Amino acid sequence: MAERNIYLPYLMRIAKITDEAPAVKTFRLEFINPEEAANFEFHTGQFGMYTAFGEGESTFCIASSPTRKGYIECTFRAVGRVTSALATKEEGDVIGFRGPCGNLFPLEQWRGRNLLFIAGGIALPPLRSVIWNCLDQRDWFEKITVVYGARSVADLVYKHELQDWEARPDIDLVVTVDPGGETADWKGKVGFVPHVVEQLAPPSENTVAIVCGPPVMIRFTLPLLEKLGFTPDSVYTTLENRMKCGHGKCGRCNTGTSFICKDGPVYTLAQLRELPAEY
Amino acid sequence: MTTILKISAESLEALFAALGDSGRRILGPTETDGRVDLGEVQTPAQVADAHLQLTLSAKEAVFPRVERLLSYKTMPGKVELNDAEPDIQPTVLFGLRPCEASGFGSLDSVFNWDSRDKFFNARVEQMTVVGLSCTQADDACFCTSVGGGPGSTKGSDLLLTPLADGHYLVEILTAKGEEIQALAPHLFQPAVNEDKEALLAKLEPHFDREALTAKLPGLFTSELWAEQSLRCVGCGACAFVCPTCACFDIQEEADTKEGQRLRCWDSCGLRQFTLHASGHNPRSAQAERWRQRIYHKFSYFPQRFGEAMCVGCGKCTRACPVDMNLKEHLTQACGT
Numbered sequence: 374m375a376e377r378n379i380y381l382p383y384l385m386r387i388a389k390i391t392d393e394a395p396a397v398k399t400f401r402l403e404f405i406n407p408e409e410a411a412n413f414e415f416h417t418g419q420f421g422m423y424t425a426f427g428e429g430e431s432t433f434c435i436a437s438s439p440t441r442k443g444y445i446e447c448t449f450r451a452v453g454r455v456t457s458a459l460a461t462k463e464e465g466d467v468i469g470f471r472g473p474c475g476n477l478f479p480l481e482q483w484r485g486r487n488l489l490f491i492a493g494g495i496a497l498p499p500l501r502s503v504i505w506n507c508l509d510q511r512d513w514f515e516k517i518t519v520v521y522g523a524r525s526v527a528d529l530v531y532k533h534e535l536q537d538w539e540a541r542p543d544i545d546l547v548v549t550v551d552p553g554g555e556t557a558d559w560k561g562k563v564g565f566v567p568h569v570v571e572q573l574a575p576p577s578e579n580t581v582a583i584v585c586g587p588p589v590m591i592r593f594t595l596p597l598l599e600k601l602g603f604t605p606d607s608v609y610t611t612l613e614n615r616m617k618c619g620h621g622k623c624g625r626c627n628t629g630t631s632f633i634c635k636d637g638p639v640y641t642l643a644q645l646r647e648l649p650a651e652y
Numbered sequence: 653m654t655t656i657l658k659i660s661a662e663s664l665e666a667l668f669a670a671l672g673d674s675g676r677r678i679l680g681p682t683e684t685d686g687r688v689d690l691g692e693v694q695t696p697a698q699v700a701d702a703h704l705q706l707t708l709s710a711k712e713a714v715f716p717r718v719e720r721l722l723s724y725k726t727m728p729g730k731v732e733l734n735d736a737e738p739d740i741q742p743t744v745l746f747g748l749r750p751c752e753a754s755g756f757g758s759l760d761s762v763f764n765w766d767s768r769d770k771f772f773n774a775r776v777e778q779m780t781v782v783g784l785s786c787t788q789a790d791d792a793c794f795c796t797s798v799g800g801g802p803g804s805t806k807g808s809d810l811l812l813t814p815l816a817d818g819h820y821l822v823e824i825l826t827a828k829g830e831e832i833q834a835l836a837p838h839l840f841q842p843a844v845n846e847d848k849e850a851l852l853a854k855l856e857p858h859f860d861r862e863a864l865t866a867k868l869p870g871l872f873t874s875e876l877w878a879e880q881s882l883r884c885v886g887c888g889a890c891a892f893v894c895p896t897c898a899c900f901d902i903q904e905e906a907d908t909k910e911g912q913r914l915r916c917w918d919s920c921g922l923r924q925f926t927l928h929a930s931g932h933n934p935r936s937a938q939a940e941r942w943r944q945r946i947y948h949k950f951s952y953f954p955q956r957f958g959e960a961m962c963v964g965c966g967k968c969t970r971a972c973p974v975d976m977n978l979k980e981h982l983t984q985a986c987g988t
Contacts, residue, residue: 375770376768376770376773376774377768377770378721378722378735378736378771379768379769379770380721380722380902380913380915381721381722381733381735382733384731384733426724426726426731426911427726427904427907427911428906429903429904430902430904431929452930453929456929466729467729467730467731469733614926614934615927615928615929617900617901617902618900618902620766620767621765621766622763622769622898622900623899623900623901623902623918624898624899624900624918624920624925624948625899625925625926627920627952628934629947630951630952630955649872650934651926651934651935651940651944652934
């Protein structure tokens with residue numbers, strides 16, 4: 374009996390491309406093979422390997438929610454060889470997707486609690502999947518707050534969705550840009566994400582914080598959350614080391630006893646403290 | 653249950669012929685210009701005499717340096733994707749040292765601990781390992797410090813131990829080993845009162861692996877790793893010769909019309925291994941990469957799989973261009 378090739382990607386057609394920010398795009402991807410589409414399942418927090426045929430694979434999150442069936446979305450910045458090649462693709466083109474990989478955000482455990490999302494820059498996409506998922510099961514949770522910051526107004530991703538969230542009464546959205554990144558008609562906040570969180574001083578009682586952003590944002594935000602009374606097991610983040618296989622074999626994402634691609638990418642602050650800071 | 657028999661040098665030659673007749677390819681250590689590599693052999697005479705170790709390792713029999721994972725053709729609006737099937741044939745690996753043979757177990761843990769790697773498994777399925785006990789060891793060897801030994805049967809389907817009278821003691825260890833014996837049962841003789849231990853190389857343990865594993869978590873921030881790796885040039889040779897190092901890269905080889913995806917050996921000692929597209933590198937210093945090598949093999953891997961990811965063959969020490977000595981470095985860590 375021949376075994377399945379775990380390195381073989383699904384073929385996906387790009388159904389829609391959205392320009393989010395300079396060099397940042399969102400692809401909506403649909404399975405070419407209807408059988409694969411019917412059998413595909415994932416959980417929020419999981420990620421995949423995206424192929425630009427001719428160039429290779431690159432790793433990033435699934436930015437859409439499992440509650441929205443029939444497609445997945447990914448948002449990426451054109452930085453390296455593969456993402457630059459992906460950025461040249463057009464609607465209708467075929468790319469590869471391998472996944473889902475990794476663990477998940479434990480929404481079941483969060484039932485009945487407040488959710489505080491804190492995201493910086495290009496790190497909103499992984500949290501957007503969770504936010505969508507939670508909004509689609511809104512009655513599971515109490516208050517939902519989202520703090521999102523980017524370097525400049527232009528660098529904010531999902532601009533239309535931010536407007537939708539702004540308009541919803543059941544989600545509190547705070548958007549900020551770094552000082553100097555504002556435009557003349559900017560109505561949101563100006564300031565770095567940790568400062569904005571400090572001003573906001575969200576209560577920690579019965580609240581889960583989900584944090585994702587550049588290392589500098591994480592470094593200043595985590596101590597702040599602890600000061601606000603968040604315990605290390607109520608703070609979640611998602612890591613993204615360099616990866617190749619997605620199956621805990623190639624060794625690249627190995628951090629301490631953990632393979633980020635298998636045991637992660639979702640970790641609580643308590644779990645992170647058990648790992649060497651090699652991420 | 654292990655069956656213990658004996659085979660003469662002449663009968664071994666006849667066994668090689670029987671193996672060939674059965675459609676099996678025989679790979680054994682062959683010597684060219686001082687290098688010992690796994691090469692195809694038809695007779696025992698072609699096998700390198702008294703070799704201590706392969707220069708590289710036997711892992712390439714199941715985990716080749718470069719292996720195709722898939723191929724594809726690209727057309728406007730369409731991609732034709734093709735699965736890859738490894739090109740394999742029934743193979744006998746003859747004369748592997750016990751350390752090499754036991755390395756396959758570590759590789760199996762990596763390639764099958766969660767999802768199964770069909771390329772590795774297809775090769776293992778077609779492979780029979782005929783081990784050869786060590787009657788000599790050199791200064792780089794430390795198998796007895798990591799749970800192995802010069803006559804260890806681990807990983808072998810059939811183990812030969814040279815006897816003083818020119819015969820070999822034969823331990824038949826697995827069903828695959830029995831298949832080999834069944835090809836020509838008349839070539840084997842009963843073995844009576846052979847003292848295998850007395851024939852083996854003598855190698856005292858230098859350190860206690862379990863004590864090392866217990867100690868490493870407390871040494872993570874020690875200066876030791878920087879001191880030891882000060883002279884490391886980050887060439888990756890230690891990983892390439894290692895029978896258990898399984899880290900790999902996946903690379904694309906393509907033009908505008910077609911391409912293939914290849915798996916290639918890689919090493920945690922190389923800077924690019926963990927380098928992010930952003931320029932951030934979680935292990936940016938060679939000391940951190942050396943520490944990762946030690947910790948992966950002697951701390952993280954044992955915690956997950958219960959044994960070290962090291963067979964004590966000493967190949968890394970022999971291959972190192974700047975004379976880093978794993979046995980000594982580990983002994984030093986134990987004493988720190």
